Amino acid sequence: MRLTAAQLNLTVGAFDANFERIRTAVARAEAESSELVVFSEMATTGYPPRDLLTHPAFVDRNLDMLERVARLSTGRLAILVGFVDRNPSSQGKPLLNAAALCRSGRVVERRYKSLLPTYDVFDEDRYFEPARDVSPMPCGDVRLGVTICEDVWNDKDVWTKPRYHRDPVCEVAAAGADVLINISASPFTLDVPDVRRRLVTQEAVKHGRYFVYVNQVGGNDELVFDGHSIGIAPDGSTILRGAEFEEDVITIDVPLPGAPKPLPILRPVAGSDEESAFRALVLGLRDYTRKCGFSSAVIGLSGGVDSALTAALAAEALGPANVLGVAMPTRYSSDHSVTDAEALARALGIGYEVIPIDTVFQSYLDVLSPVLGGGPLGATEENVQARVRGAVLMAISNRRGAILLSTGNKSELAVGYCTLYGDMCGGLALISDVPKLLVYRLARYVNRKGTIIPESTLTKPPSAELRPDQKDSDSLPPYEMLDPIVAAYVERHLDAAAIAKLGFDPSVVADVIRRIDGSEYKRRQAAPGIKISSKAFGVGRRYPIAAEYRF
């Protein structure tokens, strides 16, 4: 059958705009004489709608939209689309995560998701009742074996301890599906494209069927969906690969098993982790900005690598003319901090302002002296400085209607090496899931064709420049130690003893873990970030604050 995989960039709740995208893709499929166009999971609402699902009016609008989509199915073209259905039973959760097959202007088949993820960023058991069983969807002469996203993630031949008790892909294949199809909204992480490809390949080969996997694309809040739809032949070869980080509508002939294979249609893939991460961050930023109604951004430029990378990403995502960099030197700033910031702004072609803030800092010290007392300046005063910068940037953001991007990286946010209401101010913490060493690698990637980020930014020792001659290394272990310890604790949940066994000084490990645990209160008030790792700070990591825990 001729099949069109439509990976679209959908905005949560933007029913009319999403419908237009779907309509355009349907027209394209028709023009290509397709028999079936396949959209991603919950394409009516965009994924994830989260607690919008608790509003009956939201579910109604999604059902209205399903009817509108169904009316687009005319002639030979059938439409398979993800939506949210109501659970008709008198028991159980109120909704079902659903797929509809539309033919001749109406919905002819409905099937439901069996496996509802509740780990990491997922909360599907909060809203949905699982399907009790699965069966193929008849579509003309072909029986479509349709599953939804997580349904493909529980093969007992892949996982040593499957999370669920069922394998819907196995069930639908056993029930006589001719072609396997999975509609997904699977968020990007650096590792996940490979895992997905292996899972889909495993199922295609194991069941001797073609398997087409269609994923959403685009950024929705913290999540970036990378698209990267896949088609695998029963022999394990790839017949279809959708674009990464872009919308794509691809039509291909999917034969029955045994018939000759089609010519593969394979879009290019990123050549390195740096390229993947860079493109994911650009897409996440562009979509967050656009979907929140902004068209421009403001960034504090310190002359350091974090703000430089953030600015480079913003220039790529929004266009240099829509980005303003602001340097805010004080008495503690080095000369190169301003010259590096200016050189960066010039190289990127973004706007640039210098606002010296010493007078504001001093005015705080003056009014605070009766309560703070005299004595040497300490962390309190360092925080005041950072907060002056935050307030200056927010004033510019407020007046210009530009989103403020905070520039902290994952290593800092992990150990709390950042000031709440200071450098943490912003609508989006763009690189808060990027550890410092990866920040450097991405900065080198930015410079791959020539110097954009000044060489001195890349070579000078990292510093917050909040007191004379300050260096990150005064307060933190070297990033070559910090980053792997953070990853071991935050992403792999190893305890101190296990991390020390990886080759780190136990006292350093204990200190890092103590800082991570003790910084939960800061992270609770952090801006959303763009997730690129298996465990980002944000909605997928849920820790108590008023608690004792020492691992």
Next chain:
Amino acid sequence: MRLTAAQLNLTVGAFDANFERIRTAVARAEAESSELVVFSEMATTGYPPRDLLTHPAFVDRNLDMLERVARLSTGRLAILVGFVDRNPSSQGKPLLNAAALCRSGRVVERRYKSLLPTYDVFDEDRYFEPARDVSPMPCGDVRLGVTICEDVWNDKDVWTKPRYHRDPVCEVAAAGADVLINISASPFTLDVPDVRRRLVTQEAVKHGRYFVYVNQVGGNDELVFDGHSIGIAPDGSTILRGAEFEEDVITIDVPLPGAPKPLPILRPVAGSDEESAFRALVLGLRDYTRKCGFSSAVIGLSGGVDSALTAALAAEALGPANVLGVAMPTRYSSDHSVTDAEALARALGIGYEVIPIDTVFQSYLDVLSPVLGGGPLGATEENVQARVRGAVLMAISNRRGAILLSTGNKSELAVGYCTLYGDMCGGLALISDVPKLLVYRLARYVNRKGTIIPESTLTKPPSAELRPDQKDSDSLPPYEMLDPIVAAYVERHLDAAAIAKLGFDPSVVADVIRRIDGSEYKRRQAAPGIKISSKAFGVGRRYPIAAEYRF
């Protein structure tokens, strides 16, 4: 059988401290010749541990503690305690929410929770595999029908559309339980004590058994557990009522059905919603502060009712000597704002400082003038003022090691009538689940025995005092309209048409909803609050930011 209900204030992850509390309660039960002492759900870890459960070392420590608790069971005294067990199966979620019966120094029976809540603040399907079935626990001659928290919330005779497919209380009663016991960690809301009492009574009467319900007490992050354990006889009469908002260890003889009823032991209950809310907020604040390692608090006093109530709650929770109020007048402050703040501080006996901030505000305007330009002051400058106050308070908080309490109420937070990084600064947003009209009622409650909060604070029109003669009513509908519209939308999920039908101007309703939807980005960065309503902003309300939705 002689039974001791032990409702303890447990700190998440504080294994040693929690063990000491349990040990003390066991000693008390022994001294009272009890045969069974019952602790709350997950008493080993404290509830809710959230993603700490994903750390194997955390689960290990809880299992070690279970063994320590089991060793306390000697002689006649059995111990029933909630803990976290590992799922021994090769499939499914890794953990089980469990109850252990301990006798003669060891665990003799284990049973598991069947119904795992995932609505509102709950995420139990994230961690736990449900019990497949339930059966009574033999304890000497008595068969205990033990269920865990949510297990009692699915009686099909109570709910028109039960959320789950099973009724574990019914199952365990049918399987021959002599006594019904539920161990809970059920968070307080203003409505929930009545609902719980009705549920437990319904089951006791329906199954003709005594039913003892033991709940956790104390604040853990946003949640306050109110204790308020309950014992109900088969005739529906109350034989036991634990203290509200306090630890309590109560021993009572629970007969088999048909034997004479014991004399009831009933602790007093709050006489009004105001008293309940006040006590919940005091407990929530006291525990959040203590469990985070603070002993003192700082509060900005504006002369308004929100900061006055916050200060009164803090004085009650922490002692007046541990609370500092700070007035920060500017050119826009009325005379009474400072005199009211001072009168309040004096009446409460808390510390008091005045820090005029006009010079800091002016220094911002000076450095910002090149980028902001001239012209009249607007929202940008109002935000700068609010942020100066936030930074001043944070400096005091940093230097003194006192937690900053932000003072915004639920009505403001709903519609975004607050400044991110300004008045939203703080470690705890104490009254962020208290709508403005309830703030006034609580302020009158504070004054029930004499004036603490100045009368003029209660009678003057609410104002942010960020520009000349500003009033809340310039920007917002009257709170008599705003509060019920917010409740209808946020707590009941009604759409605009349904809210208008309640008797509100449709254009006002539309405007309020637009503001609520548009303020999600602020709330994402808000400090935790103390939940007292059925739907607080915070971990139990999960909305996207970069989305379109208009109901």
